Amino acid sequence: MPSRISVIIPAFNEEKSIGLVLDALPQSLIHEIIVVDNNSTDNTARSAIEKGARVVAEHKRGYGSACLKGISVLDNPDIVVFLDGDFSDYPEEIVKLVEPIESGEMDFVLGSRMILPESRSALLPQSRYGNQLAVFLMRLFFKHQFTDLGPFRAIRYESLKAIAMQDTNFGWTVEMQIKAVKKGLRILEIPVKYRERVGVSKITGTFSGTIKAGTKIIYTIFKYLLT
Ligand SMILES: Nc1nc2c(ncn2[C@@H]2O[C@H](COP(=O)(O)OP(=O)(O)O)[C@@H](O)[C@H]2O)c(=O)[nH]1
């Protein structure tokens, strides 16, 4: 029986890109696509509905808040995929992300943008260096070598429930990775393609976003070291 795959896309003012993301997803293979709209002031929600997604609103700001909202409305999937709404990732690569989970070999598959040279160079320098620091600390503290904190990732639903995600903003990606290691999930990183986003960056493309995200990521790593 084919797996039921649910996709969660957090989106804040992504009217230019959300339709491209939804068009590039192989919708016939996907059980549900949930776009979580975080108080967008543009036509993100309407564009997403037109392209076949289910849109749910989350008024509490933050990337993690939006992902948590998406999790709370899931319709009993086997595999959950997280994907950004900015068209930086190649949504068609979802097939490669879910395959090792469907085959029963893996529980968590992370798309790494640090492996293919073209992907790596599409990351802003602050993301590249920030990632390297974060994965260095995770290897030191949790003994697992990741190469990235990429947003495009797939996880078995049972495993997602088991790690009980909490972070409401920038600590989301790193929390999932650390908890996956601590829970002993079978983890695989695969290279994914990456390109410059469509539209305006809300996080690492701004000075304050970079500082806030960087601080929260490092804080989160130490928090899970101590708890
Ligand atoms: N729901 C929600 N999504 C957000 C928020 N901030 C950013 N995003 C989404 O998270 C994704 C990554 O943000 P982006 O601006 O591309 O950050 P960057 O990749 O660091 O440049 C995009 O899909 C954004 O729409 C937020 O506060 N709430």
Ligand SMILES: [Mg+2]
């Ligand atoms: Mg982005």
